Structures are given as C-alpha cells and as structure tokens.
Amino acid sequence: MDERNELMCDESCSHNEVVEKVRADMPDDDTLYELADLFKMFGDSTRMKIMFVLMEQEMCVCDIAELLGISQSAISHQLRILKQSKLISSRREGKNIICFLADDHVRSIIDQGLSHVLE
Amino acid sequence: MDERNELMCDESCSHNEVVEKVRADMPDDDTLYELADLFKMFGDSTRMKIMFVLMEQEMCVCDIAELLGISQSAISHQLRILKQSKLISSRREGKNIICFLADDHVRSIIDQGLSHVLE
DNA sequence: TAAACACATGAACAAATGTTCATATGAAAG
DNA sequence: CTTTCATATGAACATTTGTTCATGTGTTTA
Numbered sequence: 601m602d603e604r605n606e607l608m609c610d611e612s613c614s615h616n617e618v619v620e621k622v623r624a625d626m627p628d629d630d631t632l633y634e635l636a637d638l639f640k641m642f643g644d645s646t647r648m649k650i651m652f653v654l655m656e657q658e659m660c661v662c663d664i665a666e667l668l669g670i671s672q673s674a675i676s677h678q679l680r681i682l683k684q685s686k687l688i689s690s691r692r693e694g695k696n697i698i699c700f701l702a703d704d705h706v707r708s709i710i711d712q713g714l715s716h717v718l719e
Numbered sequence: 720m721d722e723r724n725e726l727m728c729d730e731s732c733s734h735n736e737v738v739e740k741v742r743a744d745m746p747d748d749d750t751l752y753e754l755a756d757l758f759k760m761f762g763d764s765t766r767m768k769i770m771f772v773l774m775e776q777e778m779c780v781c782d783i784a785e786l787l788g789i790s791q792s793a794i795s796h797q798l799r800i801l802k803q804s805k806l807i808s809s810r811r812e813g814k815n816i817i818c819f820l821a822d823d824h825v826r827s828i829i830d831q832g833l834s835h836v837l838e
Numbered sequence: 839t840a841a842a843c844a845c846a847t848g849a850a851c852a853a854a855t856g857t858t859c860a861t862a863t864g865a866a867a868g
Numbered sequence: 869c870t871t872t873c874a875t876a877t878g879a880a881c882a883t884t885t886g887t888t889c890a891t892g893t894g895t896t897t898a
Contacts, residue, residue, distance in 0.1 A: 609781035609815065609844065619786050622775045626768070627833075634836045635829070636767045642758035644856075645751055652751070656741045661875060667738050674857055676876055695866060695874055705835040710754070712831060714746075716824040717753045763886075780845060793887055795846055814844055814896060 641685050642709065646670060647678050650699075651706055654688060658700035760804050761828065765789060766797050769818075770825055773807060777819035 626632070641647055649668050653659060659667070665675045679699060682688045689702040701707070745751070760766055768787050772778060778786070784794045798818060801807045808821040
C-alpha cells in the first residue's frame with residue numbers, strides 16, 4: 601500500500617517527514633487569510649498613494665483627493681477599507697475628517713517593499 | 720481669483736505649500752505601481768502559503784501542491800506569477816523543478832505583516 | 839523510441855475588486 | 869431651522885483575478 605497522497609510525486613524530493621514538519625510550522629489558516637488580506641491593502645495603487653501621503657502628513661479627505669487627483673468618492677471608499685484594516689484612523693476637526701496612519705508597521709512594510717522595488 | 724483646485728475644500732486644512740511638499744516627496748508613478756504590484760503578490764492566500772512553505776524549505780512543485788492541498792495547475796500558475804515578480808526562483812533537478820525564495824525581503828515583509836496581524 | 843512522469847499553459851468561467859454616478863448623512867454657519 | 873459644505877454610501881458597471889479542465893512540452897526511464 602502506498603501511504604503517500606496520490607498528488608505527491610513518485611520520488612518525493614523532500615521526504616514526507618520534511619513535508620510534515622513544514623506543514624506543522626505553518627500558521628493556521630485564519631492567520632494566513634488575515635495576512636493576505638492585510639497585504640491586499642498595499643496591493644492597490646490608490647491605497648498605496650493614500651498611505652504614502654499619510655506617511656508624511658495627516659490630511660483631510662478632500663485634500664488627499666485633490667493632491668492625488670482622484671475623485672472624492674473613490675478616496676472615501678478606499679479610506680473605509682483602510683480603516684477596516686486598522687491601517688488608518690481619523691478624527692473630526694470642524695467640518696473635516698483628518699486621516700492619519702494608525703500603525704507604524706505601515707512604514708516598515710512599505711519600506712521593505714521599496715527596497716525590493718528599487719533594487 | 721481662487722487659485723485652489725475646485726476639488727479642494729474651502730478652508731484647506733493643510734495649506735497649499737504643505738500639499739505641494741508632500742506631492743514633491745512622492746515617488747514617481749511607475750515606482751508606485753511597481754510597489755502595489757509587489758504587494759499584490761502577498762495579497763493572495765495561495766501565494767502567501769507558497770511563500771511560507773519556501774521560507775522553511777525549498778521544494779518541488781508537486782510537493783508544494785500536495786502539502787497545501789491545492790491543484791498542481793493552480794500552484795503552477797501562481798509560481799509563474801511569483802517568478803515574474805522575482806520573488807522566487809527555481810532550478811531543475813532530475814524530473815523535478817525545485818523552487819526557492821529569490822529575495823530576503825520576502826521574509827522581512829511577511830514578518831512585518833505578521834506583527835500587525837498578531838497584535 | 840515509447841511510455842511515464844513533472845510541470846506549464848491556454849481557454850473558459852466565476853468571483854472579487856475598484857471606479858463612477860447619484861444621492862444620503864451629518865456637522866457647522868448663517 | 870435652513871443651507872452649505874465635507875464626507876459616506878449604495879447600485880451599476882467594467883476589469884482584474886484565481887481556479888479548473890484539457891492538453892502541451894520536455895525529461896527521464898523502461
């Protein structure tokens with residue numbers, strides 16, 4: 601009887617024990633999905649631009665839209681998503697909503713990405 | 720005459736000079752798109768899983784598929800994309816193609832992401 | 839050289855995503 | 869309290885994206 605999964609190649613390059621070890625060391629599925637969802641936030645150029653702006657300067661919605669040349673509605677939709685991911689927060693100030701980065705990981709993540717891209 | 724863009728809020732929270740400074744400090748559009756495309760790679764759970772596996776152990780395509788319980792075809796399509804982004808490389812070894820991480824930034828990017836998620 | 843195996847790839851399809859447009863909400867000023 | 873301004877949101881739409889299925893390519897082994 602062959603105990604290996606039918607998908608596995610005949611002469612497994614890594615032995616089963618190795619596969620088992622790697623499998624055991626993987627984060628659970630929920631964490632993996634959360635992680636992918638987090639990076640999804642950085643995977644759209646509009647959101648990327650918003651975060652870049654907020655890395656330098658907190659700013660109201662309207663100014664972000666103007667600075668980036670993107671419609672207020674589009675910005676607002678994206679801000680909503682970014683807030684849900686707890687990457688940015690906001691406070692009211694008079695008539696305006698001021699947005700700012702909510703997490704310092706944003707900076708380090710973007711910096712690591714830049715290092716790769718600029719190589 | 721009002722020199723401000725019509726989109727800009729009446730009483731700009733940030734003065735125009737600030738907006739101009741931030742705009743000047745932004746990377747050019749090409750870089751921003753590249754950056755977003757890079758993070759897009761981390762924004763899918765299948766690719767995330769592949770990279771997690773390869774962080775621990777280089778491995779042939781077939782074993783990755785078996786370990787993750789994902790079809791060989793799906794894995795192959797994703798590997799193609801990851802190679803295009805220069806995140807993983809591969810070499811032939813007999814009948815198999817062995818895949819491995821091509822860039823150490825992968826580890827640091829994922830680690831930063833994990834820190835955020837596990838908070 | 840023929841068969842078996844590991845992997846790649848194209849087409850088709852469903853699902854997720856981002857923008858626009860129109861409109862709603864809610865604070866502030868008159 | 870009415871109007872105005874800044875922002876939010878829902879619906880519709882076009883794109884992008886990821887998977888499956890069928891099949892192609894290139895290596896190895898018999």
